Amino acid sequence: MSIIAIEEVHAINDTILSELSELLIAVVEDGASIGFLPPITELEAKQYWEGVLAPDVLLFVARMNGRIAGTVQLHLCMKPNGMHRAEIAKLMAHPDCRRNGIGRQLMLHAEEQAKQAGRSLLVLDTREGDPSNLLYTSIGYTLAGRIPSFARSAGGELDATMLYYKLI
DSSP states (O other): OOOEEEEEESSOOHHHHHHHHHHHHHHHHTTOOSSOOSSOOHHHHHHHHHTTOBTTEEEEEEEETTEEEEEEEEEEOOSGGGTTEEEEEEEEEOGGGOSSSHHHHHHHHHHHHHHHTTOOEEEEEEETTOTHHHHHHHTTOEEEEEEEEEEEOTTSOEEEEEEEEEEO
16 A cells, blocks of 8 residues: 655645646546536646635645645635634545545545644535545534535536535
8 A cells, every 4th residue: 555645735836736737637537526527628727726825725735656646625714703614625536546545634634734723613515426425424524415406517417516514
């Protein structure tokens, strides 16, 4: 089994940009519902990653064999009435690297970072029926509800999204 190292990204250099873009393209082409529809171009992927980092967004990557194999974002709510919460966003594991615990390790790391940032509530959403639903429930997330026709799939269908939360 390969060793997975989780690290926070503070700046997007050319190497990281290239690896993150490759990851995004691979997961979208593999059918992930993360806001994009295939085909996604390298330019679109790079533009997305170039705009991700912000004071309220923490970006974590999982490295396996020295390369980025997964990522997750923690969006810290900065509203006065929401300083206790954060949103998990864009959990990705490269299709060639799945079933190695990357998603689980990224989620647990994001939770720890949320605690360190003084957050006690995490929320997220994911497409109904995706394998990620099993991951989230297995690490203690509670299903809060389902929104029908939330996101368009590559085939044109409108898929439901599942809303989850976890008190940490």
